[in-house]
Amino acid sequence: MLYLIGLGVWNEKDISLRGVEFCKQADSVYCELYTAHWGGDLEKLEKMIGKKIRKLKRKDVEEESGKLLEEAKKKDVVLLVPGDPLIATTHVHLILEAKKANIPVEIVHSSSIYTTVARTGLQIYKFGKTGTIITPRKGYDSKGFYEIIRDNLSKGMHTLLLLDRDMGTRKGLEILERIENRKRRKILKGRRIVLCSRLSSEHERIVYGRMEDLRGKDLPEPGVIIIPGKLHFLEKEFLETLG
Structure with a gap:
C-alpha cells in the first residue's frame, strides 16, 4: 500500500x-x-x-x-x-x-499555502487562478503570471503569486514591476498588495501596502505576493490591521 x-x-x-x-x-x-x-x-x-x-x-x-x-x-x-x-x-x-x-x-x-493565506483575512473562495514568479532565464517566458493577475482583477478576484525557490519578496516585486513598466496600461500602479513570509511559523510576516511603498521590503523565503481584487468590507478591515 x-x-x-x-x-x-x-x-x-x-x-x-x-x-x-x-x-x-x-x-x-x-x-x-x-x-x-x-x-x-x-x-x-x-x-x-x-x-x-x-x-x-x-x-x-x-x-x-x-x-x-x-x-x-x-x-x-x-x-x-x-x-x-x-x-x-x-x-x-x-x-x-x-x-x-x-x-x-x-x-x-x-x-498548505492554499489554506494559510487565509491568515491575511482574504476569503479563500475569492481567489482566482494562481501564478508563479520565476527567476528570468533564457528560453523561458516568465511573464505569464501578469496576464493571470489581469484576468483575475477583471473578475474582482484575488491573485496568489508563488515565488521561485530562493526568491524573497523584494526580488519578486522587482520582476513584477519590470513587467508592469513595459505595459501601456498599468494595472498595479497605486494598488495595495500583500506580502507574506513564512506563514504559520514563529517567524511569520505579513505586510499590506502600496506596491511602490513595499519595493524595499525583502521578506525571506518561502514567501508569496497577493494582489487583492474587489474587497469585502470585512476583508478590507482585516487588511488594515496588518499595516
Whole structure:
C-alpha cells in the first residue's frame, strides 16, 4: 500500500497524528522536499515516528517512480510530502500510476499555502487562478503570471503569486514591476498588495501596502505576493490591521 502524507506548511510539528500513526506502522518511509519549501527537521521527525526516513530526489519520484510503486505492491510504503500531498501535479501522477498497478493508496491531507493565506483575512473562495514568479532565464517566458493577475482583477478576484525557490519578496516585486513598466496600461500602479513570509511559523510576516511603498521590503523565503481584487468590507478591515 502507498501512503501519501502531508508534512504541513512549516515544520515537523505540522504533521497530523494520523500521519504519524501511519508512519509508525509502515515498512518504509520516504520523503521528497523539492516540490515546496519545508522548514522542518528530519531527525526530529524520525524520533517522532521511530523510523529512518530516506530522502528522495526528483528523479526518484518522477522518472524512477516504478521502484517506489514496486515496493508498495508488497509493503506499506509512506511518501512524506511538504504541504498537502495533492497540491503538486507530481503526486497526482504518482497516484494514477499506483491505481493502474492496482496498488491501494491512502492520502493524509495537511496544511498548505492554499489554506494559510487565509491568515491575511482574504476569503479563500475569492481567489482566482494562481501564478508563479520565476527567476528570468533564457528560453523561458516568465511573464505569464501578469496576464493571470489581469484576468483575475477583471473578475474582482484575488491573485496568489508563488515565488521561485530562493526568491524573497523584494526580488519578486522587482520582476513584477519590470513587467508592469513595459505595459501601456498599468494595472498595479497605486494598488495595495500583500506580502507574506513564512506563514504559520514563529517567524511569520505579513505586510499590506502600496506596491511602490513595499519595493524595499525583502521578506525571506518561502514567501508569496497577493494582489487583492474587489474587497469585502470585512476583508478590507482585516487588511488594515496588518499595516
